Amino acid sequence: IDFESGKSEVKPELGENAFGIRRIKENLASLVENEEFDLDSIVITATASPEGTYSSNGRLAQLRAEAVSDYFEKFVKEYSDSVVQAAGVSMNMDGTEMEYTMKVQPIKFTPRSVPENWEDLYNFVENDIVMDDGYKETFRKLYAQKDPDVRERSMQPQPFYKYMRTSLYPKLRTVKFNFYLHRKGMVKDTVHTTVVDST
Numbered sequence: 001i002d003f004e005s006g007k008s009e010v011k012p013e014l015g016e017n018a019f020g021i022r023r024i025k026e027n028l029a030s031l032v033e034n035e036e037f038d039l040d041s042i043v044i045t046a047t048a049s050p051e052g053t054y055s056s057n058g059r060l061a062q063l064r065a066e067a068v069s070d071y072f073e074k075f076v077k078e079y080s081d082s083v084v085q086a087a088g089v090s091m092n093m094d095g096t097e098m099e100y101t102m103k104v105q106p107i108k109f110t111p112r113s114v115p116e117n118w119e120d121l122y123n124f125v126e127n128d129i130v131m132d133d134g135y136k137e138t139f140r141k142l143y144a145q146k147d148p149d150v151r152e153r154s155m156q157p158q159p160f161y162k163y164m165r166t167s168l169y170p171k172l173r174t175v176k177f178n179f180y181l182h183r184k185g186m187v188k189d190t191v192h193t194t195v196v197d198s199t
Contacts, residue, residue: 001068001175006052008063010071024177025075032080032107037181041108044069045176047117049169050152058115065111068175073109116148117172124168135160 002015012018031039046065048057125131125139138158145151155161 002170003064003173006060008060008067010067024072025079028072028076029079031179031181032076033083034181036184038105038184039107039179039181040105041110041180042069042072043110043112043178043180044072045112045114045178047114047120047172047174047176049172050116050118050121050148051165051169054115054148058113061113061115062111064175065113069109069111073107076107116152117174118143118148118151120172120174121164121168124171125164128168130163130167131160 001010001020002017003009004011004014010017010021012021031037044065046061046068048061048064050057052060122143125136128136131139135158139155139160142151142154142158145154155164
C-alpha cells in the first residue's frame, strides 16, 4: 500500500494500491469464510523511510498503521455482515425453507509501527546492482552511526543519496499483515492443577 509523502490516508487510486487492496480483501474474505480455521486477529505493521526525523517518522508510521487497520476493519465488518445475511435461508429436501444462522467471530485489528526501516535499506543496498562497491562501503560506514537522524543527515551529501532516495526509499514504506488463526472447535489443552508433580 503506497502513501503520499508525509500522508497517512489510504487512497485506492494511488500507484498500484487498487491491485494490492483487492488482493488483501480477497485474502480477508477467504479467511472470514474459511470452514477449517477462525481468524482471531490481524496485526498490521507500517514502516517509514528515513527522510525526516525519527520521531516524526514514528508518528507517521503509526498513523499509517491505524489508517490501514481502520480501512480493512471496516471492510471485514461489512463483509461479515453480508455473509451472515446471505446465510439466512436454505431449502429442506421437501422444498420448505429452513432458517439458520451463521456466526462470524469478531476479529481484533492491532496497528503497530516501525519508525524507520533501516534493516531493509541495508539489505537493499547490499543487493543493489546499481551502486558500486565504493558507494556500498561508504554506506556501511555511515550506517554504523547509532543515531538514525545523524546517520540519515550524513548520507544526504553523498553522491548515491539521490538514487537511494528515489529508488530504494519507496520500498521501505511498507504495510505488513500478520494473520492469527485457530482451528475451529479447538479445545485448549492446558490443564492447571494444585497437585505437585513428583516426577
